[in-house]
Amino acid sequence: MPELPEAETIARELDGTLTSRVVCGVSLLRADVFRGDRGALAGLVGQRVEKSARRGKRVTVQFEGGERLVFALGMSGRLAVVSADAKVEVHTHLRVGFDGGVELRFCDPRRFGGVYLFAKGAAVVGERLGALGPEPLEISAQAFHGLLDRRRQIKALLMDQAVIAGLGNIYADEALHRAGVHPMRLGAELSEVERRALWRGMRSVLRAAIKHRGTTLVDYRDPDGAPGSFQRKHRVYRRDGQPCRTCGVMIDKIVANGRSTHFCPQCQALGE
Numbered sequence: 378m379p380e381l382p383e384a385e386t387i388a389r390e391l392d393g394t395l396t397s398r399v400v401c402g403v404s405l406l407r408a409d410v411f412r413g414d415r416g417a418l419a420g421l422v423g424q425r426v427e428k429s430a431r432r433g434k435r436v437t438v439q440f441e442g443g444e445r446l447v448f449a450l451g452m453s454g455r456l457a458v459v460s461a462d463a464k465v466e467v468h469t470h471l472r473v474g475f476d477g478g479v480e481l482r483f484c485d486p487r488r489f490g491g492v493y494l495f496a497k498g499a500a501v502v503g504e505r506l507g508a509l510g511p512e513p514l515e516i517s518a519q520a521f522h523g524l525l526d527r528r529r530q531i532k533a534l535l536m537d538q539a540v541i542a543g544l545g546n547i548y549a550d551e552a553l554h555r556a557g558v559h560p561m562r563l564g565a566e567l568s569e570v571e572r573r574a575l576w577r578g579m580r581s582v583l584r585a586a587i588k589h590r591g592t593t594l595v596d597y598r599d600p601d602g603a604p605g606s607f608q609r610k611h612r613v614y615r616r617d618g619q620p621c622r623t624c625g626v627m628i629d630k631i632v633a634n635g636r637s638t639h640f641c642p643q644c645q646a647l648g649e
């Protein structure tokens with residue numbers, strides 16, 4: 378499931394491959410993944426890409442005219458830049474053709490994601506586009522400490538996109554392990570030292586994951602796709618039953634915030 382590092386990797390790839398290219402065709406294969414004006418979507422033909430970027434877990438392609446295509450990747454959304462004559466995979470919902478014979482394709486088997494088109498200057502709001510909190514790689518330690526001052530489980534806080542944008546199940550678990558914080562603790566009960574450790578842990582795991590192109594990635598020039606390599610560096614996520622890389626104790630799995638949660642009972646003790 379794409380989180381910040383995967384979305385960042387995708388955005389960087391798109392920025393490198395699509396910038397300055399001109400749209401030569403748009404084909405919406407499944408209408409319900411698109412939210413916006415279909416006439417305006419067709420109107421992208423002839424538009425040049427200015428840049429691609431990420432915000433939270435979303436990827437945006439911005440055009441010189443100011444329009445922005447926003448991709449919410451949901452549970453299973455994938456973006457690939459492929460040759461225009463590459464075989465069209467099942468669950469491909471949108472194809473945007475560019476000069477030079479390349480195509481941007483959005484696939485999403487489970488359809489929790491979506492594609493949005495915003496006119497120049499329009500706010501990025503809409504159905505399934507909730508509020509986004511600050512970026513974890515930009516927020517100051519002090520501001521982050523303030524965000525945690527709530528009587529909610531820390532794992533739920535970290536995964537709430539309106540509190541802080543971009544973390545999902547994988548990187549919340551990994552950040553909590555790096556900080557030595559049990560996922561069921563309440564945000565408001567964390568000490569200054571723990572909050573600082575969590576701020577650092579969150580940033581270091583996100584940076585490392587971006588460096589390794591994320592956990593669940595695709596190869597943007599290869600329609601078959603290729604995985605990112607960060608899963609080999611996971612310390613707790615899906616490592617239940619295996620020894621903690623820090624202390625050797627068996628990683629445990631519980632349900633927190635309605636999600637499978639992996640942690641080390643020794644490094645992340647609940648306390649007294």
Ligand SMILES: [Zn+2]
Pocket residue numbers: 621622623624625626641642643644645
């Ligand atoms: Zn441990």
